[in-house]
Amino acid sequence: MSAQDSKSPHEVTHEEHTHRHGLEVAEEVKVVSNVNEKLANPLRGIPYERLMEDVEVFARERGLTHILPDLKKGALQAQDSDAYNRFDMFTPEDRRILEDEVTHRWRQTGTLYYMVVIASLAAAVQGMDEAVINGAQLIYPKQFDIDTSTSHGSWLVGVVNSAPYLCCATISCWLTHPLNQLFGRKKTIFITCAISFITCIWAALTNSWWHLFIARFFLGVGIGPKSATVPVYAAECSPAPIRGALVMMWQMWTAFGIFIGDLVDVTFYFIPDSGGIRGLNWRLMLASAGIPGLIVCMQIFFAPESPRWLISKGRYDDAFKELCHLRFSPVQAARDLYYVHVLLEAENEMKRGRNRVVEMFTIPRNRNAALASWIVMFGQQFCGLNVITYYSSNVFSESGLSTPSALSASLGFGALNWLFALPAVFTIDTFGRRNLLLFTFPCMAICLLITGFSFWDLSEKGRLAGVSIGIYLFAIFYSPGEGPVPFTYSAEVFPLYIRDIGMSFATATTWFWNFVLSVTWPSMSLAFKPQGAFGWYAAWCLILWVLILLFVRETKGKTLEELDQVFAVPARVHAAYGLRQIPYGIKKFILFQNPPPEELYQMESESETGDETAKKEVSRDVAASGA
Numbered sequence: 001m002s003a004q005d006s007k008s009p010h011e012v013t014h015e016e017h018t019h020r021h022g023l024e025v026a027e028e029v030k031v032v033s034n035v036n037e038k039l040a041n042p043l044r045g046i047p048y049e050r051l052m053e054d055v056e057v058f059a060r061e062r063g064l065t066h067i068l069p070d071l072k073k074g075a076l077q078a079q080d081s082d083a084y085n086r087f088d089m090f091t092p093e094d095r096r097i098l099e100d101e102v103t104h105r106w107r108q109t110g111t112l113y114y115m116v117v118i119a120s121l122a123a124a125v126q127g128m129d130e131a132v133i134n135g136a137q138l139i140y141p142k143q144f145d146i147d148t149s150t151s152h153g154s155w156l157v158g159v160v161n162s163a164p165y166l167c168c169a170t171i172s173c174w175l176t177h178p179l180n181q182l183f184g185r186k187k188t189i190f191i192t193c194a195i196s197f198i199t200c201i202w203a204a205l206t207n208s209w210w211h212l213f214i215a216r217f218f219l220g221v222g223i224g225p226k227s228a229t230v231p232v233y234a235a236e237c238s239p240a241p242i243r244g245a246l247v248m249m250w251q252m253w254t255a256f257g258i259f260i261g262d263l264v265d266v267t268f269y270f271i272p273d274s275g276g277i278r279g280l281n282w283r284l285m286l287a288s289a290g291i292p293g294l295i296v297c298m299q300i301f302f303a304p305e306s307p308r309w310l311i312s313k314g315r316y317d318d319a320f321k322e323l324c325h326l327r328f329s330p331v332q333a334a335r336d337l338y339y340v341h342v343l344l345e346a347e348n349e350m351k352r353g354r355n356r357v358v359e360m361f362t363i364p365r366n367r368n369a370a371l372a373s374w375i376v377m378f379g380q381q382f383c384g385l386n387v388i389t390y391y392s393s394n395v396f397s398e399s400g401l402s403t404p405s406a407l408s409a410s411l412g413f414g415a416l417n418w419l420f421a422l423p424a425v426f427t428i429d430t431f432g433r434r435n436l437l438l439f440t441f442p443c444m445a446i447c448l449l450i451t452g453f454s455f456w457d458l459s460e461k462g463r464l465a466g467v468s469i470g471i472y473l474f475a476i477f478y479s480p481g482e483g484p485v486p487f488t489y490s491a492e493v494f495p496l497y498i499r500d501i502g503m504s505f506a507t508a509t510t511w512f513w514n515f516v517l518s519v520t521w522p523s524m525s526l527a528f529k530p531q532g533a534f535g536w537y538a539a540w541c542l543i544l545w546v547l548i549l550l551f552v553r554e555t556k557g558k559t560l561e562e563l564d565q566v567f568a569v570p571a572r573v574h575a576a577y578g579l580r581q582i583p584y585g586i587k588k589f590i591l592f593q594n595p596p597p598e599e600l601y602q603m604e605s606e607s608e609t610g611d612e613t614a615k616k617e618v619s620r621d622v623a624a625s626g627a
Contacts, residue, residue, distance in 0.1 A: 044079070051076070052072055055071050055338065056068065058338065059071055062316040063316070064317065064320065069089075070330040073087075073094065074339075075335070075338045075339075078338055098332070105241040111303075112238070112326050115304060118296060119233060119250070119253075121296045122193060124253050125196055125289075126254045128258070129164065129196055130390070131257065131260075131265075131390075132264060132288065132289045133216075134391065134392060135268075135269060135285050138403055138406070144207075151527070156209055158518065158523060160213045161216075162517075163214075164217065165518060166217065166220065167221060167224065169512035172225055174504070179229075180309070184305055186304075186305050188229045190300050192222045192225050192229070193292075193293035194297050196289070199219040200287055200293070203215040203219065223511075228503060228507050231247050231250045233306055234249070234250070237326055251487060251488075255421040255483065257292070259411070262415075265411075266408055268281050316341070319340075320337050347496070347497060357501055364568065364570065365564060365567045369493040371571070372553060372567075373489065374505075375551060378509060379441075379486070379548070380486045381516070381517050382544065383441065383540065383541050384448055384474075384517075384537030384541070387534075388475075389413075390521070392410040392471060395451070398455075399530075412468075412472060417478070417483075424479065424481075425484075427480050433488070433489050433555055440477045441481075442541070444474055444477050444541050445541035448470065448538035450466055450469060450470035451467050451474070451530075452531045452533065452538070453531060454470060455530045487506075491503060492563070493553075493563065549579075551575065551578075553566045553569070577598065577600045
């Protein structure tokens with residue numbers, strides 16, 4: 001009798017355990033993938049005759065019979081991107097335009113680029129709203145009789161500075177969906193930018209800390225919904241080949257707004273009080289942040305409305321007209337119109353009888369995505385970035401610079417933060433999301449330690465040099481990594497049927513921890529000195545590096561179906577894989593050896609039979625888990 005035959009019925013071999021585990025994961029992948037597959041392309045597999053009949057019914061029901069020929073061509077193109085080469089109904093002009101979508105993807109209409117400008121201005125509003133307080137909080141505490149050298153005074157400054165983010169986390173982020181449903185993307189952007197303008201002027205007119213707190217709290221109503229709406233608006237108006245790059249511009253132009261806010265702080269600092277107005281300089285700093293919002297309000301109604309929103313409201317003819325402005329040809333407009341229609345129909349079918357909030361945390365594939373999104377969004381705050389964004393002028397002032405010099409030094413940080421965000425458009429898809437984070441987090445920890453430890457230097461020049469080098473290098477490492485990754489990552493990791501809920505969860509996460517960071521920094525810096533305070537966030541950078549190594553999965557270049565496989569890999573399996581990457585990294589990058597990489601996410605396409613197929617359905621590592 002063999003050993004295999006003699007084992008107890010209750011004993012389970014490692015191979016059997018991993019086989020069963022592989023079956024469980026494969027079943028989960030199948031369930032979620034079936035949902036995603038239908039949402040990824042609802043037209044897939046529909047025969048030609050039935051597709052044409054469906055288009056005719058759609059045109060009659062929606063009053064679009066006048067564009068029926070374009071709708072038929074558009075439906076074929078939506079079903080198969082190479083349809084224009086296979087069907088005679090496409091004219092040479094149609095073929096040229098559809099070919100240009102691939103070969104000249106940045107050749108777009110003026111209306112689309114006007115939308116990009118508006119979205120970029122709205123992002124700059126966000127950055128200025130965040131940055132101008134950096135200079136103002138050097139001045140207004142004295143006028144409001146706040147002693148920042150005491151624990152009570154430092155907490156008051158933190159509460160005032162963090163007020164918008166408290167509003168975002170508790171109220172305004174959750175207003176995003178009702179505002180968009182009721183008013184649409186354009187009007188939501190108008191409303192939020194108008195609120196930003198009004199509250200910035202309001203904040204400039206305050207004469208007590210609690211009045212300033214109230215004004216800045218309501219500024220959060222203009223920040224939260226805008227941060228979720230503008231990227232969605234850009235995505236829904238953009239053609240697929242450049243959608244990712246345009247959505248990423250939110251982060252880049254937010255960084256530009258931070259730079260402009262720092263520039264405004266330097267410019268207005270030297271304005272003296274006039275006409276009996278005390279603190280004219282800090283009032284102008286706060287008020288100036290409202291100007292870009294006013295510009296957006298004046299221009300947004302000349303921009304197109306989101307075609308997807310119009311379709312969701314049954315306004316198909318209006319949606320087609322907007323798409324004709326956004327695209328070069330009626331065929332492109334008809335394609336996008338019909339595709340969005342069938343996608344919304346599929347989404348509505350998926351939503352029936354499903355509690356999507358519950359499923360985001362109860363289905364392991366979704367829960368793994370939510371955990372990874374939470375880590376990168378939490379990390380965007382607890383890497384310490386907004387300590388510098390909101391308080392760099394204080395840090396430079398404490399290191400020995402005069403107030404004007406501290407504001408100028410903060411301007412340097414804002415400039416680097418923006419300039420090094422520009423390459424992120426290319427690096428995020430070249431190096432991958434996870435790799436960028438794993439490389440930059442240890443570097444950011446070192447930069448924060450340099451900044452904090454420099455305060456022990458008794459030489460003023462040495463202290464200033466160390467603080468400046470640490471903060472500037474931090475901006476250089478943050479901007480192409482943890483800067484653009486969180487919003488991009490969160491927008492792609494969730495299955496389509498819960499993506500809007502997932503993004504609300506992710507956005508609320510980043511604004512809540514933004515509030516925590518900004519409200520606690522003044523008192524933390526006072527209690528633990530800059531050395532301990534910067535050391536605290538350096539430690540968090542290292543903790544986050546470990547969390548990213550263990551629980552954040554790579555998403556670069558993967559389809560929806562492949563992402564289902566990636567996030568269905570159990571958390572403990574991925575954590576074990578992450579730990580095995582440590583010796584691999586030491587061998588490759590420190591000892592300069594060439595060890596073979598382990599392909600955790602490799603999808604098996606070989607034809608296999610029996611148990612082997614079940615074992616390898618998800619990934620090579622599932623079969624190796626526990627080894």
